[in-house]
Amino acid sequence: MINKYYSSMLTEKDIIFEIFQYAQEKAKLVGEENIYDFSLGNPSVPAPSCVNQTMIDKLNSLNPLSLHGYSPSFGIMEVREQIADSLNRTYGCHYTSSNIFMTIGAAGALAHALRAVTNPGDEILTFAPCFSEYKPYTAGAGLKLTILPANIDSFQINFDALEEHLTPSVTALLINSPNNPSGIVYSTETIQKLSEILTEKSEEFGHPIYLISDEPYRDIIFKGTDSPYIANFYKDTLTCYSFSKSLSLPGERIGYLAVSPECTYSKAIIEICPQISRTIGQNGPASLMQRTVGEVCTETSDLSVYEKNKNILFEALIEYGYSCVEPGGTFYMFPRSPEPDSYAFCEKAREKNLMLVPGDIFGCPGHFRIAYCVPTERIIKALPVFRELAEEYHLPNIK
Amino acid sequence: MINKYYSSMLTEKDIIFEIFQYAQEKAKLVGEENIYDFSLGNPSVPAPSCVNQTMIDKLNSLNPLSLHGYSPSFGIMEVREQIADSLNRTYGCHYTSSNIFMTIGAAGALAHALRAVTNPGDEILTFAPCFSEYKPYTAGAGLKLTILPANIDSFQINFDALEEHLTPSVTALLINSPNNPSGIVYSTETIQKLSEILTEKSEEFGHPIYLISDEPYRDIIFKGTDSPYIANFYKDTLTCYSFSKSLSLPGERIGYLAVSPECTYSKAIIEICPQISRTIGQNGPASLMQRTVGEVCTETSDLSVYEKNKNILFEALIEYGYSCVEPGGTFYMFPRSPEPDSYAFCEKAREKNLMLVPGDIFGCPGHFRIAYCVPTERIIKALPVFRELAEEYHLPNIK
Numbered sequence: 001m002i003n004k005y006y007s008s009m010l011t012e013k014d015i016i017f018e019i020f021q022y023a024q025e026k027a028k029l030v031g032e033e034n035i036y037d038f039s040l041g042n043p044s045v046p047a048p049s050c051v052n053q054t055m056i057d058k059l060n061s062l063n064p065l066s067l068h069g070y071s072p073s074f075g076i077m078e079v080r081e082q083i084a085d086s087l088n089r090t091y092g093c094h095y096t097s098s099n100i101f102m103t104i105g106a107a108g109a110l111a112h113a114l115r116a117v118t119n120p121g122d123e124i125l126t127f128a129p130c131f132s133e134y135k136p137y138t139a140g141a142g143l144k145l146t147i148l149p150a151n152i153d154s155f156q157i158n159f160d161a162l163e164e165h166l167t168p169s170v171t172a173l174l175i176n177s178p179n180n181p182s183g184i185v186y187s188t189e190t191i192q193k194l195s196e197i198l199t200e201k202s203e204e205f206g207h208p209i210y211l212i213s214d215e216p217y218r219d220i221i222f223k224g225t226d227s228p229y230i231a232n233f234y235k236d237t238l239t240c241y242s243f244s245k246s247l248s249l250p251g252e253r254i255g256y257l258a259v260s261p262e263c264t265y266s267k268a269i270i271e272i273c274p275q276i277s278r279t280i281g282q283n284g285p286a287s288l289m290q291r292t293v294g295e296v297c298t299e300t301s302d303l304s305v306y307e308k309n310k311n312i313l314f315e316a317l318i319e320y321g322y323s324c325v326e327p328g329g330t331f332y333m334f335p336r337s338p339e340p341d342s343y344a345f346c347e348k349a350r351e352k353n354l355m356l357v358p359g360d361i362f363g364c365p366g367h368f369r370i371a372y373c374v375p376t377e378r379i380i381k382a383l384p385v386f387r388e389l390a391e392e393y394h395l396p397n398i399k
Numbered sequence: 400m401i402n403k404y405y406s407s408m409l410t411e412k413d414i415i416f417e418i419f420q421y422a423q424e425k426a427k428l429v430g431e432e433n434i435y436d437f438s439l440g441n442p443s444v445p446a447p448s449c450v451n452q453t454m455i456d457k458l459n460s461l462n463p464l465s466l467h468g469y470s471p472s473f474g475i476m477e478v479r480e481q482i483a484d485s486l487n488r489t490y491g492c493h494y495t496s497s498n499i500f501m502t503i504g505a506a507g508a509l510a511h512a513l514r515a516v517t518n519p520g521d522e523i524l525t526f527a528p529c530f531s532e533y534k535p536y537t538a539g540a541g542l543k544l545t546i547l548p549a550n551i552d553s554f555q556i557n558f559d560a561l562e563e564h565l566t567p568s569v570t571a572l573l574i575n576s577p578n579n580p581s582g583i584v585y586s587t588e589t590i591q592k593l594s595e596i597l598t599e600k601s602e603e604f605g606h607p608i609y610l611i612s613d614e615p616y617r618d619i620i621f622k623g624t625d626s627p628y629i630a631n632f633y634k635d636t637l638t639c640y641s642f643s644k645s646l647s648l649p650g651e652r653i654g655y656l657a658v659s660p661e662c663t664y665s666k667a668i669i670e671i672c673p674q675i676s677r678t679i680g681q682n683g684p685a686s687l688m689q690r691t692v693g694e695v696c697t698e699t700s701d702l703s704v705y706e707k708n709k710n711i712l713f714e715a716l717i718e719y720g721y722s723c724v725e726p727g728g729t730f731y732m733f734p735r736s737p738e739p740d741s742y743a744f745c746e747k748a749r750e751k752n753l754m755l756v757p758g759d760i761f762g763c764p765g766h767f768r769i770a771y772c773v774p775t776e777r778i779i780k781a782l783p784v785f786r787e788l789a790e791e792y793h794l795p796n797i798k
Contacts, residue, residue, distance in 0.1 A: 059451045
């Protein structure tokens with residue numbers, strides 16, 4: 001009588017977590033300092049001190065009954081205002097509190113966005129490489145997910161694939177920029193072109209094609225990267241955000257859904273979000289966390305280490321002969337695998353205590369992901385292992 | 400293209416919240432002290448000081464990267480151990496950490512329990528009066544919910560109705576004791592009889608009938624009440640708990656699912672919970688809250704005010720001629736409506752600034768709910784209004 005569907009999910013292994021666990025076990029044998037674990041996307045810099053300070057201030061000063069009491073299903077009004085204001089100041093948008101719905105991280109925001117603007121059986125498109133959790137997220141909403149092939153030369157949008165698959169049964173697109181696993185940020189040109197196609201096709205089909213934009217890495221952008229705020233380019237955009245990466249709070253599960261004020265049915269979309277919550281057992285994020293991020297939503301952790309790590313690692317990999325599109329943000333890099341079978345390559349790396357994730361699980365075989373959210377020393381210590389692998393594969397540029 | 404199902408839910412009004420909002424608006428006109436708002440089940444006593452103190456200690460002493468970092472999908476191991484130990488000490492059970500799954504309140508626990516032990520299309524039974532949210536909770540899991548009529552003389556289980564409806568298509572029962580809205584606690588006799596029936600029928604049907612026990616009010620028990628720990632009586636029990644009421648933390652959304660170690664497929668049930676989370680966009684409760692409740696899970700707020708309020712209110716209502724089953728716990732009371740149409744009665748009460756909730760929304764017409772989680776002075780000030788209503792209805796015992 002156990003649920004058959006969820007039981008069947010157990011057989012799809014969680015490869016990232018398996019690699020992470022292997023690394024932990026191996027560390028016990030050979031010492032943590034000899035393991036180069038680039039498997040997990042867990043922030044490596046602490047939350048800024050204002051986070052803990054804000055929490056302590058609230059715990060000391062607010063009436064516990066109101067601090068820990070029920071918050072409205074949409075989120076705490078003041079916090080929704082603070083977030084709308086911060087988005088407006090940063091990106092020149094026109095959100096009001098009524099466009100913001102507080103959620104349990106980006107996963108909660110996506111759970112609501114996906115259910116709000118689709119009906120079960122609808123088709124949704126996303127682009128490889130993509131976060132592996134998009135499969136269960138969309139399956140849970142009863143959607144048919146089609147992962148379009150990557151444009152592996154730039155990891156910008158593969159418009160040929162899009163035009164081929166954009167049929168009237170598609171009611172939403174799911175995109176992720178800055179991207180996990182490629183680290184690529186969609187350019188203004190890309191977003192403008194996407195917006196034109198979606199606008200045209202929405203008209204042609206007689207229904208809006210919603211753009212669900214998953215943006216947990218929005219604040220980790222490297223120097224010189226063109227990083228448009230996507231909702232400013234396409235009105236039917238639902239933006240899903242998490243404070244996990246910007247404030248290094250992944251365990252606190254706090255984020256929001258922002259529905260563009262010009263979005264078709266924007267009011268109805270927000271209005272049905274609490275109804276969605278009722279059916280999936282979510283009732284808003286922890287109230288102390290809401291109040292805290294409301295206050296510090298313009299702050300970030302010291303994110304500079306990610307760019308420093310990227311520079312060191314990217315330069316070295318290119319020197320060793322790897323082929324890789326240079327990341328514009330995040331803390332991921334997605335080089336081509338020196339052999340077509342990225343599982344085989346990651347296995348070879350693993351034998352050298354270097355933990356990498358095969359690109360196949362992101363819908364993009366022939367690549368591997370490096371999560372470089374680790375101390376810089378760890379990057380530097382791992383470089384000889386990357387070099388050794390390059391030599392074994394006789395990569396072209398080895399000097 | 401907006402989701403049709405969730406949009407349709409908007410037309411079912413949230414009556415409790417409407418009454419609460421009316422009370423808030425009216426308070427602006429006539430003064431808060433003249434409004435007797437018994438609509439919402441929001442704890443009226445603050446969290447014990449150990450809650451805030453534990454949070455502050457953890458914020459001051461733990462490494463922010465691990466404090467705010469990702470926690471395992473099942474919950475933080477140490478916290479699961481603390482909860483298992485506390486249940487074992489209090490109720491003489493034999494849980495281990497592997498039987499505990501940390502959740503976003505009782506709603507999150509129910510979302511997982513309901514999906515784990517059923518398949519879409521299964522039938523689930525519950526008993527009136529019941530929490531109005533059971534409808535969306537079970538609908539979200541794709542279940543057919545049948546609400547069995549109440550035993551209005553005692554609000555113990557209506558076994559005749561149960562035997563009539565317990566067919567092989569029923570895979571789970573959902574119960575709530577101490578009960579919202581009646582305040583009744585199922586007795587040892589009730590639970591024993593229920594266990595016997597379920598055991599017999601499980602054998603007859605050749606599949607377990609799981610008992611999903613929703614227990615957010617478990618710690619609010621009045622003197623002399625027989626309050627068995629349900630999982631000790633029936634092995635196939637999934638216990639859903641929230642710290643909302645015991646620690647006055649409803650806004651922090653923290654609870655757990657405890658699967659009885661002897662439960663059929665207990666290991667598989669817990670194992671699939673993280674798979675369920677992946678499809679409904681929940682990824683565990685906030686890590687600071689997990690660590691906090693782990694530490695203080697044996698504590699409670701000062702819950703004595705609820706019993707004091709119950710005593711004053713119950714005695715008065717009986718004196719005025721109302722008919723009511725005496726609550727054994729919670730902060731709710733569920734008297735018979737002086738006229739069959741409880742909406743009409745609640746409307747009359749509302750005209751006198753007394754906010755009550757019609758029993759119909761709990762599947763039990765002809766009754767009304769009083770949420771007496773308010774300061775005792777407010778109860779005392781409201782008594783004349785209850786008396787006035789009794790007089791208007793010529794209730795029999797008025798002296």
